[in-house]
Amino acid sequence: MKNKYSYILPTILALALALGIFIGGKLHFNDTPERLFSTNSKKDKLNRLIDYIDYEYVDDIDTDSIVDITVNNILGKLDPHSVYIPKSEMDAVSENMKGDFVGIGIRFNMFKDTLTVVRTIRNGPCAKRGILAGDKILMADKDTIFGKRIPNSEIVDRLKGQLGSTVKLHVYRKSEDRSFNVLVKRDVxxxxxxxxxxxxxxxxxxxxxxxxxxxxxxxxxxxxxNLQKQGATKLVLDLRDNPGGYLGVAEKMADEFLKDGKLILFTKNKKGKISKAFATSRGTFEDKPVYVLINERSASASEIIAGALQDNDIGTIVGRRSFGKGLVQREMDLGDGSAVRLTVSRYYTPTGRSIQKSYEKGHKDYYQKYMDRYNSGELVSVDSIKVADSLKFTTPKGKIVYGGGGIIPDVFVPIGSLDEERIKSLDATGYFSDFVFKFLEKDRTRFKSYPQKEFMEEYRVDDIIFERFIDYLLNAKPPIKFDYYGNESRIKSYLKANLAEQLYSPNAALKVKASQDKMLKKVLEIDKNVLDLMGADAALLPN
Structure with a gap:
Protein backbone atom coordinates (compact mmCIF):
# COMPACT_ATOMS: atom_id res chain seq x y z
CA MET A 1 0.00 0.00 0.00
CA LYS A 2 1.38 3.43 -1.03
CA ASN A 3 2.15 5.97 1.68
CA LYS A 4 -0.25 8.98 1.70
CA TYR A 5 2.74 11.26 1.16
CA SER A 6 3.90 9.37 -1.93
CA TYR A 7 1.74 11.53 -4.17
CA ILE A 8 2.57 14.76 -2.37
CA LEU A 9 6.39 14.38 -2.45
CA PRO A 10 6.79 14.41 -6.25
CA THR A 11 4.50 17.43 -6.40
CA ILE A 12 6.60 19.31 -3.83
CA LEU A 13 9.80 18.42 -5.67
CA ALA A 14 8.31 19.55 -8.97
CA LEU A 15 7.23 22.85 -7.43
CA ALA A 16 10.64 23.33 -5.84
CA LEU A 17 12.35 22.65 -9.18
CA ALA A 18 10.05 25.08 -10.99
CA LEU A 19 10.64 27.74 -8.32
CA GLY A 20 14.39 27.19 -8.60
CA ILE A 21 14.30 27.63 -12.37
CA PHE A 22 12.21 30.80 -11.98
CA ILE A 23 14.55 32.31 -9.38
CA GLY A 24 17.60 31.23 -11.36
CA GLY A 25 16.23 32.98 -14.41
CA LYS A 26 16.07 36.23 -12.45
CA LEU A 27 19.68 35.95 -11.27
CA HIS A 28 22.80 36.35 -13.41
CA PHE A 29 25.49 33.94 -12.35
CA ASN A 30 28.49 34.99 -14.38
CA ASP A 31 31.12 34.03 -11.82
CA THR A 32 32.96 30.84 -11.11
CA PRO A 33 31.72 28.11 -8.74
CA GLU A 34 34.26 29.38 -6.20
CA ARG A 35 32.59 32.81 -6.26
CA LEU A 36 29.12 31.29 -5.86
CA PHE A 37 29.93 29.06 -2.95
CA SER A 38 32.65 30.98 -1.15
CA THR A 39 32.43 34.10 0.94
CA ASN A 40 36.18 34.62 0.80
CA SER A 41 36.78 35.20 -2.93
CA LYS A 42 39.26 37.74 -4.28
CA LYS A 43 36.40 40.08 -5.10
CA ASP A 44 35.00 39.79 -1.57
CA LYS A 45 38.40 40.66 -0.13
CA LEU A 46 38.54 43.94 -2.03
CA ASN A 47 34.94 44.80 -1.20
CA ARG A 48 35.42 44.04 2.50
CA LEU A 49 38.65 46.01 2.70
CA ILE A 50 36.98 49.10 1.24
CA ASP A 51 34.03 48.65 3.64
CA TYR A 52 36.37 48.30 6.65
CA ILE A 53 38.19 51.51 5.66
CA ASP A 54 34.88 53.28 5.07
CA TYR A 55 33.32 52.35 8.42
CA GLU A 56 36.11 51.43 10.82
CA TYR A 57 39.30 53.32 9.92
CA VAL A 58 40.24 55.97 12.50
CA ASP A 59 40.51 58.88 10.00
CA ASP A 60 38.20 60.00 7.21
CA ILE A 61 39.53 58.64 3.95
CA ASP A 62 38.36 59.26 0.38
CA THR A 63 37.76 55.63 -0.57
CA ASP A 64 36.94 56.66 -4.16
CA SER A 65 40.56 57.68 -4.61
CA ILE A 66 41.70 54.39 -3.06
CA VAL A 67 39.54 52.48 -5.54
CA ASP A 68 41.00 54.51 -8.43
CA ILE A 69 44.55 53.74 -7.27
CA THR A 70 43.68 50.05 -6.86
CA VAL A 71 42.16 49.81 -10.34
CA ASN A 72 45.17 51.56 -11.88
CA ASN A 73 47.56 49.24 -10.03
CA ILE A 74 45.68 46.18 -11.29
CA LEU A 75 45.69 47.43 -14.88
CA GLY A 76 49.34 48.34 -14.51
CA LYS A 77 50.10 44.63 -14.24
CA LEU A 78 48.50 44.03 -17.65
CA ASP A 79 49.46 45.48 -21.03
CA PRO A 80 50.20 49.21 -21.54
CA HIS A 81 46.93 49.84 -23.38
CA SER A 82 44.47 48.55 -20.78
CA VAL A 83 43.60 51.78 -18.99
CA TYR A 84 41.20 53.19 -16.42
CA ILE A 85 39.10 56.27 -17.26
CA PRO A 86 37.93 58.07 -14.08
CA LYS A 87 34.47 59.59 -13.98
CA SER A 88 36.01 63.07 -14.05
CA GLU A 89 37.61 62.38 -17.43
CA MET A 90 34.80 60.46 -19.13
CA ASP A 91 33.10 63.45 -20.74
CA ALA A 92 36.30 64.71 -22.35
CA VAL A 93 37.26 61.22 -23.55
CA SER A 94 33.78 60.58 -24.91
CA GLU A 95 33.70 63.91 -26.74
CA ASN A 96 37.08 63.25 -28.34
CA MET A 97 36.05 59.82 -29.56
CA LYS A 98 32.59 60.92 -30.63
CA GLY A 99 34.01 63.78 -32.67
CA ASP A 100 31.91 66.66 -31.37
CA PHE A 101 30.75 68.54 -28.28
CA VAL A 102 28.14 71.13 -27.36
CA GLY A 103 29.61 74.61 -27.04
CA ILE A 104 29.90 78.08 -28.57
CA GLY A 105 32.51 77.30 -31.26
CA ILE A 106 35.68 79.26 -30.59
CA ARG A 107 39.37 78.63 -30.19
CA PHE A 108 40.80 80.93 -27.53
CA ASN A 109 43.97 81.97 -25.70
CA MET A 110 44.29 83.56 -22.28
CA PHE A 111 46.10 86.79 -23.22
CA LYS A 112 47.03 89.00 -20.26
CA ASP A 113 44.54 87.03 -18.13
CA THR A 114 41.68 87.68 -20.57
CA LEU A 115 39.94 85.16 -22.81
CA THR A 116 40.76 86.27 -26.35
CA VAL A 117 39.28 84.64 -29.44
CA VAL A 118 41.96 83.19 -31.72
CA ARG A 119 39.51 82.01 -34.34
CA THR A 120 35.82 81.15 -34.56
CA ILE A 121 34.82 77.77 -35.93
CA ARG A 122 33.28 78.12 -39.35
CA ASN A 123 29.47 78.09 -39.23
CA GLY A 124 29.66 77.67 -35.44
CA PRO A 125 27.46 79.49 -32.89
CA CYS A 126 29.85 82.42 -32.30
CA ALA A 127 30.65 82.83 -35.99
CA LYS A 128 26.93 83.11 -36.73
CA ARG A 129 26.59 85.85 -34.11
CA GLY A 130 29.46 87.93 -35.51
CA ILE A 131 32.20 87.17 -32.97
CA LEU A 132 35.62 87.92 -34.50
CA ALA A 133 39.22 86.88 -33.91
CA GLY A 134 40.71 89.21 -31.31
CA ASP A 135 37.43 89.73 -29.45
CA LYS A 136 37.81 89.49 -25.68
CA ILE A 137 35.05 87.67 -23.81
CA LEU A 138 34.79 89.10 -20.31
CA MET A 139 31.64 87.47 -18.97
CA ALA A 140 29.42 84.49 -19.71
CA ASP A 141 25.99 85.21 -18.21
CA LYS A 142 26.89 86.33 -14.67
CA ASP A 143 30.22 84.51 -14.56
CA THR A 144 33.45 86.48 -14.88
CA ILE A 145 35.89 84.67 -17.13
CA PHE A 146 39.03 86.76 -16.82
CA GLY A 147 41.72 86.73 -14.18
CA LYS A 148 44.88 84.86 -13.25
CA ARG A 149 43.37 82.13 -11.12
CA ILE A 150 40.79 80.72 -13.51
CA PRO A 151 42.06 77.52 -15.19
CA ASN A 152 41.21 76.88 -18.85
CA SER A 153 39.18 73.80 -17.92
CA GLU A 154 36.88 75.91 -15.74
CA ILE A 155 36.41 78.48 -18.50
CA VAL A 156 35.51 75.72 -20.96
CA ASP A 157 32.95 74.34 -18.48
CA ARG A 158 31.34 77.79 -18.19
CA LEU A 159 31.06 78.12 -21.96
CA LYS A 160 29.69 74.62 -22.51
CA GLY A 161 26.10 73.69 -21.78
CA GLN A 162 23.03 71.83 -22.95
CA LEU A 163 22.26 71.69 -26.66
CA GLY A 164 20.02 74.63 -27.58
CA SER A 165 20.67 76.59 -24.37
CA THR A 166 21.81 80.19 -24.61
CA VAL A 167 24.60 82.16 -22.97
CA LYS A 168 24.95 85.95 -22.86
CA LEU A 169 28.51 87.00 -23.62
CA HIS A 170 29.93 90.39 -22.68
CA VAL A 171 32.55 91.18 -25.32
CA TYR A 172 35.20 93.87 -25.77
CA ARG A 173 36.39 94.55 -29.33
CA LYS A 174 39.76 96.28 -29.30
CA SER A 175 39.73 97.32 -32.97
CA GLU A 176 36.53 99.35 -32.39
CA ASP A 177 37.22 100.21 -28.74
CA ARG A 178 33.73 99.17 -27.65
CA SER A 179 31.96 96.63 -25.46
CA PHE A 180 28.72 94.85 -26.29
CA ASN A 181 26.54 91.92 -25.30
CA VAL A 182 25.63 89.08 -27.61
CA LEU A 183 23.31 86.11 -27.00
CA VAL A 184 24.80 82.86 -28.34
CA LYS A 185 22.84 79.63 -28.72
CA ARG A 186 24.94 76.59 -27.92
CA ASP A 187 25.13 73.96 -30.63
CA VAL A 188 27.05 70.85 -31.65
CA ASN A 226 35.62 66.65 -52.82
CA LEU A 227 39.14 65.88 -54.02
CA GLN A 228 37.85 63.50 -56.69
CA LYS A 229 35.58 66.26 -57.96
CA GLN A 230 38.68 68.44 -58.24
CA GLY A 231 40.36 65.78 -60.37
CA ALA A 232 42.21 63.65 -57.84
CA THR A 233 43.20 60.28 -59.32
CA LYS A 234 46.00 59.77 -56.79
CA LEU A 235 46.01 60.27 -53.04
CA VAL A 236 48.38 60.94 -50.18
CA LEU A 237 46.83 59.69 -46.93
CA ASP A 238 48.77 61.28 -44.08
CA LEU A 239 48.59 59.21 -40.86
CA ARG A 240 51.71 60.63 -39.21
CA ASP A 241 51.37 61.21 -35.45
CA ASN A 242 47.92 59.57 -35.57
CA PRO A 243 47.52 57.48 -32.36
CA GLY A 244 44.52 55.52 -33.66
CA GLY A 245 41.02 55.03 -32.33
CA TYR A 246 38.08 52.90 -33.42
CA LEU A 247 38.91 49.64 -35.19
CA GLY A 248 35.69 49.68 -37.25
CA VAL A 249 36.49 53.13 -38.67
CA ALA A 250 39.90 51.90 -39.86
CA GLU A 251 38.22 48.92 -41.54
CA LYS A 252 35.81 51.18 -43.43
CA MET A 253 38.63 53.44 -44.55
CA ALA A 254 40.78 50.55 -45.77
CA ASP A 255 37.75 49.28 -47.69
CA GLU A 256 37.90 52.42 -49.87
CA PHE A 257 41.17 51.18 -51.38
CA LEU A 258 40.71 47.38 -51.43
CA LYS A 259 38.67 45.28 -53.83
CA ASP A 260 35.69 43.22 -52.76
CA GLY A 261 36.66 40.15 -50.73
CA LYS A 262 40.18 41.23 -49.81
CA LEU A 263 41.10 40.55 -46.18
CA ILE A 264 41.61 43.73 -44.16
CA LEU A 265 42.64 42.10 -40.87
CA PHE A 266 41.65 39.41 -38.40
CA THR A 267 41.47 39.40 -34.61
CA LYS A 268 42.03 36.58 -32.13
CA ASN A 269 40.91 36.54 -28.48
CA LYS A 270 42.17 34.48 -25.51
CA LYS A 271 39.89 31.57 -26.43
CA GLY A 272 41.34 31.42 -29.91
CA LYS A 273 38.21 32.75 -31.60
CA ILE A 274 39.11 34.43 -34.91
CA SER A 275 37.08 37.21 -36.48
CA LYS A 276 37.89 38.36 -40.00
CA ALA A 277 37.09 41.67 -41.71
CA PHE A 278 36.86 41.75 -45.50
CA ALA A 279 36.60 44.57 -48.01
CA THR A 280 33.33 45.12 -49.84
CA SER A 281 32.41 46.43 -53.26
CA ARG A 282 31.77 49.91 -51.85
CA GLY A 283 35.31 51.24 -52.29
CA THR A 284 35.59 54.38 -54.42
CA PHE A 285 39.37 54.62 -54.72
CA GLU A 286 40.31 51.11 -55.86
CA ASP A 287 43.03 50.60 -58.49
CA LYS A 288 44.35 54.12 -57.98
CA PRO A 289 47.77 55.14 -56.64
CA VAL A 290 47.71 55.80 -52.89
CA TYR A 291 50.62 56.81 -50.67
CA VAL A 292 50.25 56.31 -46.91
CA LEU A 293 52.53 58.44 -44.72
CA ILE A 294 53.49 56.99 -41.31
CA ASN A 295 56.07 57.68 -38.63
CA GLU A 296 57.12 56.42 -35.21
CA ARG A 297 53.98 57.96 -33.64
CA SER A 298 51.50 56.35 -36.03
CA ALA A 299 49.72 53.66 -34.04
CA SER A 300 46.77 51.29 -33.79
CA ALA A 301 44.13 52.10 -36.44
CA SER A 302 46.80 53.91 -38.50
CA GLU A 303 48.82 50.71 -38.57
CA ILE A 304 45.75 48.66 -39.51
CA ILE A 305 45.31 50.70 -42.70
CA ALA A 306 49.03 50.70 -43.54
CA GLY A 307 49.25 46.94 -42.90
CA ALA A 308 46.10 46.11 -44.86
CA LEU A 309 47.30 47.98 -47.94
CA GLN A 310 50.88 46.75 -47.69
CA ASP A 311 49.89 43.10 -47.28
CA ASN A 312 47.50 43.31 -50.23
CA ASP A 313 50.19 44.93 -52.41
CA ILE A 314 48.16 48.11 -52.71
CA GLY A 315 49.76 51.57 -52.69
CA THR A 316 53.06 52.62 -51.16
CA ILE A 317 53.83 53.10 -47.48
CA VAL A 318 56.21 56.05 -47.00
CA GLY A 319 58.02 57.23 -43.88
CA ARG A 320 59.47 55.50 -40.83
CA ARG A 321 58.56 52.39 -38.83
CA SER A 322 55.26 52.85 -37.00
CA PHE A 323 54.69 52.60 -33.25
CA GLY A 324 53.79 48.91 -32.98
CA LYS A 325 50.37 48.54 -31.33
CA GLY A 326 48.55 45.36 -32.29
CA LEU A 327 46.10 45.07 -29.39
CA VAL A 328 42.35 45.73 -29.46
CA GLN A 329 40.53 47.33 -26.50
CA ARG A 330 36.87 47.40 -25.54
CA GLU A 331 35.47 50.08 -23.26
CA MET A 332 33.54 48.66 -20.30
CA ASP A 333 31.35 50.66 -17.95
CA LEU A 334 32.19 50.24 -14.25
CA GLY A 335 28.79 51.42 -13.06
CA ASP A 336 29.77 54.68 -11.35
CA GLY A 337 30.45 56.85 -14.39
CA SER A 338 33.98 55.53 -14.82
CA ALA A 339 35.12 52.93 -17.32
CA VAL A 340 37.98 50.67 -18.24
CA ARG A 341 39.42 50.07 -21.68
CA LEU A 342 40.49 46.46 -21.51
CA THR A 343 42.52 44.63 -24.12
CA VAL A 344 40.29 41.81 -25.41
CA SER A 345 42.13 40.56 -28.49
CA ARG A 346 45.09 40.93 -30.81
CA TYR A 347 44.80 41.92 -34.44
CA TYR A 348 46.80 40.54 -37.35
CA THR A 349 47.44 41.93 -40.83
CA PRO A 350 46.25 39.94 -43.88
CA THR A 351 49.53 37.97 -44.15
CA GLY A 352 49.11 36.90 -40.51
CA ARG A 353 51.65 39.14 -38.82
CA SER A 354 51.23 40.79 -35.44
CA ILE A 355 52.90 44.19 -35.29
CA GLN A 356 52.63 44.49 -31.49
CA LYS A 357 55.97 45.31 -29.90
CA SER A 358 56.97 43.57 -26.67
CA TYR A 359 55.82 44.89 -23.30
CA GLU A 360 57.32 42.12 -21.18
CA LYS A 361 59.72 44.50 -19.43
CA GLY A 362 56.97 46.82 -18.21
CA HIS A 363 55.23 49.99 -19.26
CA LYS A 364 58.19 52.33 -18.79
CA ASP A 365 60.41 50.22 -21.02
CA TYR A 366 57.57 49.92 -23.54
CA TYR A 367 57.28 53.66 -24.06
CA GLN A 368 61.04 54.13 -23.78
CA LYS A 369 61.53 52.11 -26.96
CA TYR A 370 61.07 55.30 -29.00
CA MET A 371 64.34 56.59 -27.53
CA ASP A 372 65.92 53.22 -28.20
CA ARG A 373 65.01 53.61 -31.87
CA TYR A 374 66.52 57.09 -31.92
CA ASN A 375 69.72 56.00 -30.19
CA SER A 376 70.12 52.95 -32.44
CA GLY A 377 70.00 55.11 -35.56
CA GLU A 378 66.78 53.54 -36.83
CA LEU A 379 65.16 56.93 -37.39
CA VAL A 380 68.04 57.97 -39.61
CA SER A 381 68.81 54.80 -41.58
CA VAL A 382 66.53 51.98 -42.69
CA ASP A 383 69.48 49.59 -42.36
CA SER A 384 69.41 50.12 -38.58
CA ILE A 385 65.91 48.63 -38.21
CA LYS A 386 66.19 45.32 -36.38
CA VAL A 387 64.03 42.54 -37.81
CA ALA A 388 63.67 38.85 -36.96
CA ASP A 389 63.64 36.16 -39.66
CA SER A 390 61.10 34.27 -37.55
CA LEU A 391 58.67 37.16 -38.13
CA LYS A 392 59.11 37.24 -41.91
CA PHE A 393 55.96 37.12 -44.06
CA THR A 394 55.33 37.27 -47.81
CA THR A 395 52.62 39.23 -49.63
CA PRO A 396 50.72 37.73 -52.63
CA LYS A 397 53.14 39.43 -55.04
CA GLY A 398 56.19 38.18 -53.18
CA LYS A 399 57.14 41.25 -51.16
CA ILE A 400 58.81 40.48 -47.81
CA VAL A 401 57.22 42.13 -44.76
CA TYR A 402 57.95 41.72 -41.07
CA GLY A 403 55.92 41.45 -37.90
CA GLY A 404 56.82 42.60 -34.42
CA GLY A 405 57.23 46.24 -33.52
CA GLY A 406 55.33 48.19 -36.18
CA ILE A 407 54.92 48.56 -39.93
CA ILE A 408 58.18 49.04 -41.83
CA PRO A 409 57.52 51.41 -44.77
CA ASP A 410 58.15 50.51 -48.41
CA VAL A 411 60.00 53.80 -48.87
CA PHE A 412 62.05 55.10 -45.94
CA VAL A 413 62.33 58.82 -45.15
CA PRO A 414 64.77 59.67 -42.33
CA ILE A 415 64.00 62.02 -39.48
CA GLY A 416 65.15 65.61 -39.99
CA SER A 417 68.26 67.24 -38.58
CA LEU A 418 68.39 68.17 -34.91
CA ASP A 419 67.45 71.77 -35.73
CA GLU A 420 64.62 70.70 -38.03
CA GLU A 421 63.14 68.50 -35.31
CA ARG A 422 63.63 71.29 -32.76
CA ILE A 423 61.58 73.63 -34.97
CA LYS A 424 58.83 71.01 -35.27
CA SER A 425 58.86 70.61 -31.51
CA LEU A 426 58.58 74.38 -30.99
CA ASP A 427 55.59 74.34 -33.30
CA ALA A 428 53.95 71.39 -31.55
CA THR A 429 54.41 72.94 -28.11
CA GLY A 430 52.87 76.26 -29.13
CA TYR A 431 55.82 78.65 -29.38
CA PHE A 432 55.04 79.67 -32.96
CA SER A 433 51.32 79.90 -32.24
CA ASP A 434 51.82 82.04 -29.13
CA PHE A 435 54.19 84.42 -30.91
CA VAL A 436 51.87 84.81 -33.90
CA PHE A 437 48.87 85.41 -31.64
CA LYS A 438 50.70 88.19 -29.78
CA PHE A 439 51.91 89.62 -33.09
CA LEU A 440 48.34 89.76 -34.42
CA GLU A 441 47.04 91.27 -31.18
CA LYS A 442 49.17 94.36 -31.77
CA ASP A 443 47.40 95.17 -35.04
CA ARG A 444 44.84 92.80 -36.57
CA THR A 445 43.66 95.41 -39.09
CA ARG A 446 46.75 94.68 -41.20
CA PHE A 447 45.22 91.34 -42.26
CA LYS A 448 41.54 92.26 -41.95
CA SER A 449 40.93 92.45 -45.71
CA TYR A 450 43.64 90.02 -46.83
CA PRO A 451 42.04 87.42 -49.18
CA GLN A 452 43.17 83.89 -48.35
CA LYS A 453 44.24 83.08 -51.92
CA GLU A 454 46.36 86.24 -52.09
CA PHE A 455 47.88 85.50 -48.68
CA MET A 456 48.79 81.93 -49.67
CA GLU A 457 50.37 82.93 -52.98
CA GLU A 458 51.99 86.26 -52.21
CA TYR A 459 52.53 86.90 -48.50
CA ARG A 460 56.09 86.51 -47.26
CA VAL A 461 57.26 86.71 -43.64
CA ASP A 462 59.68 89.64 -43.59
CA ASP A 463 62.98 89.93 -41.74
CA ILE A 464 61.47 92.17 -39.06
CA ILE A 465 59.00 89.45 -37.95
CA PHE A 466 61.78 86.86 -38.19
CA GLU A 467 64.05 88.90 -35.91
CA ARG A 468 61.21 89.50 -33.45
CA PHE A 469 60.65 85.75 -33.25
CA ILE A 470 64.33 85.19 -32.47
CA ASP A 471 64.06 87.76 -29.64
CA TYR A 472 60.93 85.95 -28.43
CA LEU A 473 62.85 82.65 -28.23
CA LEU A 474 65.86 84.25 -26.56
CA ASN A 475 63.58 85.78 -23.91
CA ALA A 476 61.80 82.50 -23.20
CA LYS A 477 62.45 80.79 -19.88
CA PRO A 478 64.78 79.06 -20.36
CA PRO A 479 66.10 80.79 -23.52
CA ILE A 480 65.90 78.70 -26.71
CA LYS A 481 69.05 78.80 -28.80
CA PHE A 482 69.96 77.08 -32.08
CA ASP A 483 71.08 78.07 -35.58
CA TYR A 484 68.23 80.49 -36.40
CA TYR A 485 69.81 81.91 -39.56
CA GLY A 486 70.76 78.52 -40.94
CA ASN A 487 67.08 77.57 -40.67
CA GLU A 488 65.60 80.93 -41.73
CA SER A 489 63.53 79.54 -44.59
CA ARG A 490 61.96 76.82 -42.42
CA ILE A 491 61.24 79.20 -39.52
CA LYS A 492 59.60 81.73 -41.84
CA SER A 493 57.50 78.94 -43.35
CA TYR A 494 56.27 77.90 -39.89
CA LEU A 495 55.51 81.51 -38.98
CA LYS A 496 53.45 81.90 -42.15
CA ALA A 497 51.71 78.59 -41.46
CA ASN A 498 50.67 79.74 -37.99
CA LEU A 499 49.44 83.03 -39.40
CA ALA A 500 47.39 81.05 -41.95
CA GLU A 501 45.97 78.83 -39.20
CA GLN A 502 44.87 81.74 -37.02
CA LEU A 503 43.62 83.89 -39.89
CA TYR A 504 41.94 81.18 -41.95
CA SER A 505 42.08 77.48 -40.98
CA PRO A 506 44.29 74.49 -40.08
CA ASN A 507 43.88 73.41 -43.70
CA ALA A 508 45.60 76.62 -44.86
CA ALA A 509 48.40 76.06 -42.35
CA LEU A 510 49.21 72.59 -43.67
CA LYS A 511 49.21 73.88 -47.24
CA VAL A 512 52.00 76.26 -46.26
CA LYS A 513 53.94 73.58 -44.38
CA ALA A 514 53.80 71.32 -47.44
CA SER A 515 56.64 73.30 -49.00
CA GLN A 516 58.99 72.10 -46.23
CA ASP A 517 57.65 68.52 -45.94
CA LYS A 518 60.32 65.94 -46.80
CA MET A 519 57.86 63.05 -46.98
CA LEU A 520 55.64 64.87 -49.46
CA LYS A 521 58.69 65.70 -51.53
CA LYS A 522 59.61 62.01 -51.48
CA VAL A 523 56.13 61.07 -52.68
CA LEU A 524 56.51 63.43 -55.63
CA GLU A 525 59.93 61.96 -56.39
CA ILE A 526 58.63 58.39 -56.56
CA ASP A 527 55.49 59.28 -58.48
CA LYS A 528 56.73 59.47 -62.05
CA ASN A 529 53.62 61.08 -63.47
CA VAL A 530 53.82 63.89 -60.94
CA LEU A 531 57.49 64.45 -61.70
CA ASP A 532 56.73 64.62 -65.42
CA LEU A 533 53.94 67.10 -64.76
CA MET A 534 55.70 69.37 -62.26
CA GLY A 535 59.38 69.02 -63.13
CA ALA A 536 62.05 67.83 -60.73
CA ASP A 537 62.79 71.36 -59.48
CA ALA A 538 59.19 72.58 -59.18
CA ALA A 539 58.07 74.18 -55.93
CA LEU A 540 55.70 72.08 -53.86
CA LEU A 541 53.65 74.93 -52.39
CA PRO A 542 50.01 74.26 -53.44
CA ASN A 543 47.76 76.98 -54.79
Missing part, protein backbone atom coordinates in the same frame (compact mmCIF):
# COMPACT_ATOMS: atom_id res chain seq x y z
CA UNK A 189 30.63 71.82 -32.48
CA UNK A 190 32.69 69.31 -34.48
CA UNK A 191 36.12 68.12 -33.39
CA UNK A 192 37.68 67.58 -36.78
CA UNK A 193 39.48 64.33 -37.55
CA UNK A 194 40.30 65.36 -41.10
CA UNK A 195 42.79 68.11 -40.32
CA UNK A 196 43.44 69.06 -43.93
CA UNK A 197 42.44 68.27 -47.50
CA UNK A 198 43.77 69.89 -50.67
CA UNK A 199 45.25 69.16 -54.08
CA UNK A 200 49.02 68.91 -54.29
CA UNK A 201 48.77 69.25 -58.05
CA UNK A 202 46.21 68.55 -60.77
CA UNK A 203 46.08 64.83 -60.00
CA UNK A 204 47.36 64.26 -56.47
CA UNK A 205 45.01 64.82 -53.53
CA UNK A 206 46.11 65.05 -49.90
CA UNK A 207 44.19 64.15 -46.73
CA UNK A 208 45.58 64.48 -43.21
CA UNK A 209 43.80 62.50 -40.46
CA UNK A 210 44.69 63.08 -36.80
CA UNK A 211 42.65 60.28 -35.13
CA UNK A 212 39.94 57.67 -35.72
CA UNK A 213 36.75 58.86 -33.99
CA UNK A 214 33.09 58.07 -34.69
CA UNK A 215 32.89 60.92 -37.19
CA UNK A 216 36.20 60.20 -38.96
CA UNK A 217 34.99 57.99 -41.80
CA UNK A 218 32.19 60.39 -42.70
CA UNK A 219 34.70 63.27 -42.75
CA UNK A 220 37.17 61.23 -44.77
CA UNK A 221 34.55 60.17 -47.31
CA UNK A 222 33.43 63.78 -47.78
CA UNK A 223 37.04 64.96 -48.20
CA UNK A 224 37.84 62.18 -50.69
CA UNK A 225 34.72 62.95 -52.74
Missing amino acids: VPIKSVEAQFMLDKEMGYIKINRFAESTFKEFKKALT
